[in-house]
Amino acid sequence: MSVQIYILSKLMENNSYPYKLKKQLSEPIPLDELSGLTESKLYYHFETLAKKGLIEAIEIIKEEHRPDKQVFAITDKGREELPKLIYKLFEKADDITEMLIALANIKYVDRNKVAEILEKKLNTITNRWNTVSRFEGQIKIDENNEKLVKFMVGYFSTKIEHKIYWLEELIKRIKQEEI
Structure with a gap:
């Protein structure tokens, strides 16, 4: 749930693609490594959110000698769902460390x-x-x-x-x- 909140909150700010969000998460502190978030896990969450209709692919960036980058945007349904996910995380968390991603996005609730x-x-x-x-x-x-x-x-x-x-x-x- 935290990864999905992270993705949705980032897409509230700007359209983006998975690799860029992973890179942002790893700088300056490698939070991706500390949390065990691999690129494949991140892509999995992007796919899950897209299947739920919370995000949608809006563009494909093609660069020579580089893999295509699929750019995503949050949908209206995603904007509605983000606060619900944040509340749910606060409700389920057993301690404050489990609430960090929700606290970082408290502006949406x-x-x-x-x-x-x-x-x-x-x-x-x-x-x-x-x-x-x-x-x-x-x-x-x-x-x-x-x-x-x-x-x-x-x-x-x-x-x-x-x-x-x-x-x-x-x-x-x-x-x-x-x-």
Whole structure:
């Protein structure tokens, strides 16, 4: 879904072709390599979006001694679908790193709706954590498992507190239009 959001958002700005978008993604930081996005995967997503009617080929650029470049444009249907995909990504993401492409394209959606989605996610996480933390006092601790239990409680509490903190911070920054 992230790759399709990336393609659609780039085509909202300008018509383009797959190789050019891959090159943009690799400069100055090789995000394509870091994310494992190969050229074949990118072309696959272009084909998928075209089959769905979200993008369309509008031109073929022919250059001597070079492969033809098929230039794509976003369709009206693609413009309608982009915000839906962005909202869906916010809803499905388990942590902020999975939201990065949606955050980078927040200009295409209603910030208040994004904040509502994230607040719902925050409430779910907080409620689940409150339920789990009540069980801490019920764990039987003896000499054999004391160190393991302390380690696990420390690990999970730090991890969830970190997640809650940054989700609250993200919501605040979205509402203040800092992101």
